[in-house]
Amino acid sequence: MNREELESLALGERERASRFSCRFLCCAGTPCLSAGGAAVRKALEKAVEGKNGNSSVEVMGTGCVGPCSRGPLVTVVTPGEEEHTYEKVTPQAVPEIVEAHLEKGVEAASVPSTVSRDSSFFTKQQKIVLETSERIDPERLESYVAQGGYSALARALEDMTPEEVCEELVTSGLRGRGGAGYPTGIKWKQVRGAQGERKFVVANGDEGDPGAYMDRTLMESDPHRILEGMAIAAYAVGAEQGFVYVRGEYPLAAERLGKAIRAAERQGLLGDDILGSSFSFRIRIRMGAGAFVCGEETALMASIMGRRGQPVPRPPYPAQRGLWNAPTLINNVETFGSVPPVISRGGDWYSRWGTDKSKGTKIFALAGKVCQTGLIEVPMGITLREIVFDIGGGIPGGGAFKAAQTGGPSGGCIPASHLDTPMDYESLQELGSIIGSGGLIVMDESSCMVDVARFFMEFCMDESCGKCTPCRSGTVQMVRLLEKIKGGRASAHDLEKLEELCELLKATSLCGLGQTAPNPVLSTIRHFRHEYEAHIEDRHCPAGVCSMPH
Amino acid sequence: MNFSAQKESVSSSAQNEARSDGGSRFKKIDRVMKRHGFQQDALIEVLTSAQESYGLLDEELLAHVAQNLRLPLSWVYGVATFYHFFSLAPKGSHQCVVCVGTACYVEGADQIQKDLEERFQVSSGSTTADGRLTLSRARCLGSCGLAPVVVLDGELMGQQTSRSAIAAIEDAIKDEPEESHQEAEVTGSAEEEP
Numbered sequence: 050m051n052r053e054e055l056e057s058l059a060l061g062e063r064e065r066a067s068r069f070s071c072r073f074l075c076c077a078g079t080p081c082l083s084a085g086g087a088a089v090r091k092a093l094e095k096a097v098e099g100k101n102g103n104s105s106v107e108v109m110g111t112g113c114v115g116p117c118s119r120g121p122l123v124t125v126v127t128p129g130e131e132e133h134t135y136e137k138v139t140p141q142a143v144p145e146i147v148e149a150h151l152e153k154g155v156e157a158a159s160v161p162s163t164v165s166r167d168s169s170f171f172t173k174q175q176k177i178v179l180e181t182s183e184r185i186d187p188e189r190l191e192s193y194v195a196q197g198g199y200s201a202l203a204r205a206l207e208d209m210t211p212e213e214v215c216e217e218l219v220t221s222g223l224r225g226r227g228g229a230g231y232p233t234g235i236k237w238k239q240v241r242g243a244q245g246e247r248k249f250v251v252a253n254g255d256e257g258d259p260g261a262y263m264d265r266t267l268m269e270s271d272p273h274r275i276l277e278g279m280a281i282a283a284y285a286v287g288a289e290q291g292f293v294y295v296r297g298e299y300p301l302a303a304e305r306l307g308k309a310i311r312a313a314e315r316q317g318l319l320g321d322d323i324l325g326s327s328f329s330f331r332i333r334i335r336m337g338a339g340a341f342v343c344g345e346e347t348a349l350m351a352s353i354m355g356r357r358g359q360p361v362p363r364p365p366y367p368a369q370r371g372l373w374n375a376p377t378l379i380n381n382v383e384t385f386g387s388v389p390p391v392i393s394r395g396g397d398w399y400s401r402w403g404t405d406k407s408k409g410t411k412i413f414a415l416a417g418k419v420c421q422t423g424l425i426e427v428p429m430g431i432t433l434r435e436i437v438f439d440i441g442g443g444i445p446g447g448g449a450f451k452a453a454q455t456g457g458p459s460g461g462c463i464p465a466s467h468l469d470t471p472m473d474y475e476s477l478q479e480l481g482s483i484i485g486s487g488g489l490i491v492m493d494e495s496s497c498m499v500d501v502a503r504f505f506m507e508f509c510m511d512e513s514c515g516k517c518t519p520c521r522s523g524t525v526q527m528v529r530l531l532e533k534i535k536g537g538r539a540s541a542h543d544l545e546k547l548e549e550l551c552e553l554l555k556a557t558s559l560c561g562l563g564q565t566a567p568n569p570v571l572s573t574i575r576h577f578r579h580e581y582e583a584h585i586e587d588r589h590c591p592a593g594v595c596s597m598p599h
Numbered sequence: 600m601n602f603s604a605q606k607e608s609v610s611s612s613a614q615n616e617a618r619s620d621g622g623s624r625f626k627k628i629d630r631v632m633k634r635h636g637f638q639q640d641a642l643i644e645v646l647t648s649a650q651e652s653y654g655l656l657d658e659e660l661l662a663h664v665a666q667n668l669r670l671p672l673s674w675v676y677g678v679a680t681f682y683h684f685f686s687l688a689p690k691g692s693h694q695c696v697v698c699v700g701t702a703c704y705v706e707g708a709d710q711i712q713k714d715l716e717e718r719f720q721v722s723s724g725s726t727t728a729d730g731r732l733t734l735s736r737a738r739c740l741g742s743c744g745l746a747p748v749v750v751l752d753g754e755l756m757g758q759q760t761s762r763s764a765i766a767a768i769e770d771a772i773k774d775e776p777e778e779s780h781q782e783a784e785v786t787g788s789a790e791e792e793p
Binding site: 084116118256258266297299335337338341356417457488511512514 | 638639640641642643644646647677678681682683684685699700701702704705706737738739740741742743744745746754755756757
């Protein structure tokens with residue numbers, strides 16, 4: 050396939066879609082499917098079958114819409130009319146929806162509508178990576194192409210040199226979306242400049258932070274976007290082979306990526322001589338087998354090579370010596386997802402969003418004690434208050450906001466006094482947390498901060514790979530100390546010991562897991578010291594979570 | 600260009616067949632190893648298929664894989680015990696996973712886990728004495744919008760309470776005859792995970 054053929058494929062698919070007099074779009078993300086989305090889709094297909102002129106009606110699955118706790122979601126698209134999205138659709142409600150739209154031209158009165166598109170849940174968002182997610186059938190390449198898919202790859206291959214592609218990424222200001230925030234363009238240049246007979250590109254889809262599902266949604270909703278981003282990266286750094294490392298718990302993501310790879314190879318968008326150029330690139334999927342530490346890049350590479358996922362010291366960085374000792378580019382899935390818009394619309398365009406140092410948009414998984422949970426994409430620099438209260442609709446039952454946890458076990462808790470903090474890499478770091486991969490859990494007064502710290506420390510203890518002593522033994526000792534505090538058996542000396550251990554782990558652990566494991570403890574001590582003191586001095590748990598001796 | 604198949608392409612099909620001498624018991628796994636050209640870096644893929652086909656990785660199976668991929672048994676054992684997905688002990692005929700990710704934790708997953716342990720007299724990570732139920736916990740299944748989440752036999756159930764989860768499990772295991780949890784083809788001794 051060449052560029053013209055790609056354009057005519059897009060045109061053909063757009064024409065095909067415009068011929069339908071009515072289209073039912075069923076969200077096919079995991080949250081909607083686990084709420085019964087598959088049965089709803091089947092019922093829809095059956096219901097339209099019997100209608101006359103059914104050839105002009107389409108039922109299709111799409112990527113994620115956003116308000117994940119309200120699924121299954123069905124959007125009805127009728128040309129010339131306003132779109133309508135129903136929530137919590139059941140197979141029983143399907144006949145009414147079909148009849149209302151196909152025969153009466155009205156909305157189904159007794160099926161609930163989802164959050165309005167004019168509400169702040171949607172209007173406060175800025176969708177760049179997820180822009181086309183709810184319009185794309187993740188299992189059809191044509192559907193992605195019709196939305197402009199693979200045109201960024203075509204542009205890069207035909208109009209740009211690899212150096213220009215790297216430069217565009219530098220201009221965009223895009224930084225690693227896995228959490229560390231390393232500038233993507235700089236990393237690409239380093240791999241491009243590294244000496245090696247062969248090079249590799251790896252997409253890190255081992256999303257292990259509890260409370261985060263951005264990468265899964267992206268892989269499930271828009272798999273071709275990841276592949277396109279990887280192919281552009283491979284062209285820029287000079288790689289011929291890529292891997293997508295998918296977390297073992299995400300079988301649907303792996304299945305859709307696999308389908309997408311096969312379809313792209315058939316169309317000459319992956320494989321040899323892509324789009325008629327001399328550039329060749331292949332992608333393989335590697336499934337994780339359940340190990341949080343494999344999100345760390347050196348551990349991830351060990352796992353790709355079929356070994357125990359244990360990290361090794363850096364340097365050498367993967368950009369110098371990675372997979373099979375070859376220079377390797379590792380970026381997070383969301384980072385690759387941000388690449389096609391940067392190339393097709395330009396780095397300057399992309400850098401219009403965000404703050405001085407943190408450009409573009411970030412996807413967050415909003416969950417916990419908040420009225421409207423779901424997957425959101427916001428410009429960097431938006432305040433936490435806007436996310437929790439405007440997009441999330443505040444705390445249910447009129448409760449009070451206590452803290453937001455970001456960055457999972459490597460992050461921390463942001464208290465109410467910092468609700469107006471802009472969400473960017475530097476601001477959150479100053480508060481003792483991190484942006485992380487994008488999990489954002491809201492907590493109200495019913496959460497005990499000592500228990501939260503114990504929760505994350507226990508996680509790190511379970512997931513420590515055991516290679517270095519500070520992490521292997523330190524996490525165990527810290528869990529014991531936290532349980533002692535929770536049980537009302539601790540002294541002020543124990544709190545000192547806990548803080549001392551935190552510093553020790555940060556300074557001496559081998560990899561990011563151990564170095565950042567103390568963050569949830571440190572940030573809760575910093576912002577909620579009074580709760581620790583209440584447990585220690587008054588033998589009292591203010592939230593009423595911990596059981597104390599009488 | 601297939602980068603990693605090259606070194607392995609020397610192994611002719613005749614050699615491959617000679618290597619897979621585990622008899623009919625390991626037919627499925629032999630096919631997987633063959634498909635990967637007996638590459639050593641496919642070890643995790645091979646063990647994943649074995650786990651899915653046989654329900655556990657026993658010593659004989661690990662030895663068979665080690666021999667065919669020309670890896671030391673200690674290496675294969677090391678990988679098999681490193682990842683949570685692999686189990687060296689047999690699992691129950693029904694499996695229940697309680698998600699204890701952050702969102703589920705905030706919504707009370709700890710209590711659900713405790714209640715299930717008490718009701719079915721089994722601790723997380725182990726199997727009931729009658730072999731009907733394996734209870735385990737997962738560190739986030741990425742369905743945070745539906746918290747708290749429990750997975751029963753692969754089916755994800757959102758917005759659970761202790762009561763609804765117990766009812767679902769009771770319903771699933773009620774007609775299960777005892778001692779049916781071991782797959783017929785699995786015979787070798789199973790080791791406990793260290």
